[in-house]
Amino acid sequence: MDLESETHNTNDAGALGATTVEIADRLSNVDTFMMEGNSVPKGTNILKFFFEIGKLKRTPRTGWVRRGIHNPESVSDHMYRMAIMSMFIDESTTRLNRSRCIELALCHDMAECIVGDITPEDNIIKEEKHRLEDGAMCKLRELAGDDVGSRLYELWLEYENQSTPESKFVKELDRFEMISQAYEYEVEIGKPRRLQEFFDSTSGCFKNTTVSSWVSCLHSIRDKLI
Helix, strand or coil: CCCHHHHHHHCCHHHHCCCHHHHHHHHCCHHHHHHCCCCCCCCHHHHHHHHHHHHHHHCECHHHHHCCCCCCCEHHHHHHHHHHHHCCCCHHHHCCCHHHHHHHHHHCCCCHHHHCCCCHHHCCCHHHHHHHHHHHHHHHHHHHCHHHHHHHHHHHHHHHHCCCHHHHHHHHHHHHHHHHHHHHHHHHHCCCCCCHHHHHHCCCCCCCHHHHHHHHHHHHHHHCCC
């Protein structure tokens, strides 16, 4: 879901003129931008890229929206905490590349700035979801340029294909961050077990020793809410 229509709540359009989203929309089409009499300076594509990924800050996680959570976390909120979680990797015992895990965490949902947060409830088959997100990442790759753009695309594809130990680890973080957030919302709204379905959907999915220990701790704390 895209919150572009709601950004006027946090921008004084009368005082500032075009909102950040309107600027992003203009920058997403250089031809239109030039037709309006504006010169296109060097580095415009980089700014377009920055504006595109900035939409992740205004894109709420669909699962929480559909369950009536007030002011739910954004996609970027989710990825940021995953990146921080990745910093706790013990490279000496896991043989995981900590820096690569952080990069994967920061890139894995990047396509959602264009296609939105697609969930299983949307009834979009896996192949179609991949096609849509691949197209979005190709656009972002072009905007970011050869070096960084190719790096971002490769990281996204690595996570999408679950082709490395790091991508599998970050997938577990994705699930753990989700149930951690579910627990926080249960506490916030004062309704224990209200979001049990998210915990059920991840049951048996945790294989990494460190993440499994975090999950066990979370369950122990959550059980005290009952």
